[in-house]
Amino acid sequence: MISIDPKQLSFAKKEHKKGLEKYIIRNVELSLSASNQTKLKQFIRENSEKILIGDLQQLLTLNKKLVKLIVEIDKDGVDILQKDLKKIFIYETIRGREEHLYNLYKLSKNLGIEVCPYCNRNYTTSHQYKVNVKDIEKNKYIFPAFDHFKSQTDFPLFALSFNNLIPTCSICNSSIKNATNINLRHPYNQDYITNYYTFSFTPNDYESLIGKKENIEIGINYKEGINQKVKEEIERTLQFFNTKDTYEKNHKGVIKEIINKKLIFTEKYMNELEASYKISFNDSYKILFESYYEEDKLHKRPFSKLKKDIFDDINIKANL
Structure with missing residues (x-):
């Protein structure tokens, strides 16, 4: 969500x-x-x-x-x-x-x-x-x-x-x-839901780590110190819409694609692209990953939240 x-x-x-x-x-x-x-x-x-x-x-x-x-x-x-x-x-x-x-x-x-x-x-x-x-x-x-x-x-x-x-x-x-009335997180809530959770991925073998296979598990991680009531509301919403399971069963290819592109379009490559064409990081990300990185533009492209979080997670894993 x-x-x-x-x-x-x-x-x-x-x-x-x-x-x-x-x-x-x-x-x-x-x-x-x-x-x-x-x-x-x-x-x-x-x-x-x-x-x-x-x-x-x-x-x-x-x-x-x-x-x-x-x-x-x-x-x-x-x-x-x-x-x-x-x-x-x-x-x-x-x-x-x-x-x-x-x-x-x-x-x-x-x-x-x-x-x-x-x-x-x-x-x-x-x-x-x-x-x-x-x-x-x-x-x-x-x-x-x-x-x-x-x-x-x-x-x-x-x-x-x-x-x-x-x-x-x-x-x-x-x-x-449908006509369900359970207490879900409202998408017009002024407090961005995306600030409170991120997607991550766990490759189950080496070939999945380097983007050759899709033997991947998707994780949902909550911001440290998140208010318990907010966390429960977000958990309930993501579970209700079956987000993790739907992504895992149908869209591992999106993660595989991000891994492949990240291996090709390294941080050095993106820096050179930005310097050569005098564009911002957000612009270079949009060109290379066909999505938006900014929080207030995630509603403009499919899988923008997933792509952004996996991009960041690859960077975290690379620096471990």
């Missing part, structure tokens, strides 16, 4: 609020007309900004307040509340919303998250192209799946919330996470 730079989220968050706030308020007026729905209407109007762009803790607090408010009116009113909320916060609408209106394609473009933050394996890019349907040219929009970090079935209030919509690959969204 990787984290997303909060600075990158700022613009997308503002556009999300601007694009959906009036839509939500209009839905409130159209969907809630009964006299016993007055407090719900007032609650949503007063909290529309927090509902749309509040952080996860703010959303959970709002949900508790709303449930308490409804129970005070009618102790059996929670089921009715769920139904009312689903009439207002309609996820399917913004998936297929017309192109001149705010929709998930625009959210995806504003976020600019190019690789699934859960697995860092599959692209989540967005683009549009022209299609001809019965001699009429139309725009076709391609964008990733969006995971509801907290299930919209259980938390319909969050169905359109910015911090509850995570662009992901279809494998992580549908095959792994």
Whole structure:
């Protein structure tokens, strides 16, 4: 799992609020007309900004307040509340919303998250192209799946919330996470998850050490002094997405390739490349290893976290 730079989220968050706030308020007026729905209407109007762009803790607090408010009116009113909320916060609408209106394609473009933050394996890019349907040219929009970090079935209030919509690959969204609500590390957390753990490799024979075979084990190492609660949350997240096992069973070739390139493109070679072309280490790394080294750019290429950590681990092993 990787984290997303909060600075990158700022613009997308503002556009999300601007694009959906009036839509939500209009839905409130159209969907809630009964006299016993007055407090719900007032609650949503007063909290529309927090509902749309509040952080996860703010959303959970709002949900508790709303449930308490409804129970005070009618102790059996929670089921009715769920139904009312689903009439207002309609996820399917913004998936297929017309192109001149705010929709998930625009959210995806504003976020600019190019690789699934859960697995860092599959692209989540967005683009549009022209299609001809019965001699009429139309725009076709391609964008990733969006995971509801907290299930919209259980938390319909969050169905359109910015911090509850995570662009992901279809494998992580549908095959792994689905409607699970366990306490996982949020990819928009301002504290980079990648600062707390690194991948390492252990070759089980000499040929794997020099990149000729893939008889390799992948390790996950936690930063010394890491807060125990943070560590448990990260461990739970990596285990939930089966990260180590997935990489080990399917992507040892990525590690083998990094080892091969590191043997060819030595530190001396990289220094000469940087001096000759007046480029930075980050630039030379990107050219040679086809990935990003900077923490705030790991979301731009598949396996960027794995490649960076194995690159560093080779350097550590070489200096032992």
